[in-house]
Amino acid sequence: MKLSHLISATALAVSLMFTAQAHNHEAKADIVDTAVAAGNFSTLVTAVKAAGLVDTLKSDGPFTVFAPNDAAFAKIPAADLNTLIADKDALTKVLTYHVVAGKVMAADVVKLNSAKTVQGQELAITVKDGKVYVDGAQVIATDIVTSNGVIHVLESVIMPK
Template sequence: MMGLCFGSVNAYAAADKDIVDTAVAAGQFKTLAAALGAAGLVDTLKGKGPFTVFAPTDAAFAKLPAGTIDTLLKPENKGALTAILTYHVVAGKVPAATVVKLTEAKTVNGASVTVKVVGGTVMINDAQVTTADIMTSNGVIHVIDTVLMPPKM
């Protein structure tokens, strides 16, 4: 079973942890965890939910232009950071079997992401879902390889 997850997250063991604890335990979402803390969203994503999170890995954040993350983590940029992070969250629990039937999904940010399947690969805007259906106690995580930017940014 570990091979299916490529060592990223033990999907079968995550269901007893919330979204934040699951992401932290995975070890590949350090930047996301820091950003959630800076934006004051940790308690929300530890809450009842359910939520669906399209979670960018540390490698996804590393693809942003140099200095972007440091700038966003500054207190004066909390609004922009919150807008970006909430663009990665959909209210409700949306497993992959449902995601692939959608053409778009409205995010907590208020803007929608586009959903398409290209050659068996699920794309959320320009981000590829690399691991789907990591079930948590308060929702589901789908791992993506690119940070999603809201249309107003």
């Protein structure tokens, strides 16, 4: 299966802002700075700060982050999201469930059935009708290369079991 078939029209729209970054394999910005610069990960960045994970995600890594965008977080009722952000332990478990150690590019992700998160649990990875899903959340943009790993964008927030 060609990687180009994995990116839907929606993913293309989301990834346009990352075009230069995604094709630059000598990326200068780390995962956190890339997310901040993108402008559509403000909730994720706020959550990463609240959980005290900024230094970790700015470290050498490498990491693969399955990053929910702001639209993904907007699917969570505001009261539930506020409660989660206020609970540092629960928030850390959710955020680290979105991170895999190592740099796993999309061409490799599609060959996997699962991936172990830094939180400790396994993510289920499936490919259906040319689309990639991580724990049921569709990957809508791939291979946003950073200086310390790669970001793949999710259309929903995934929760540990």
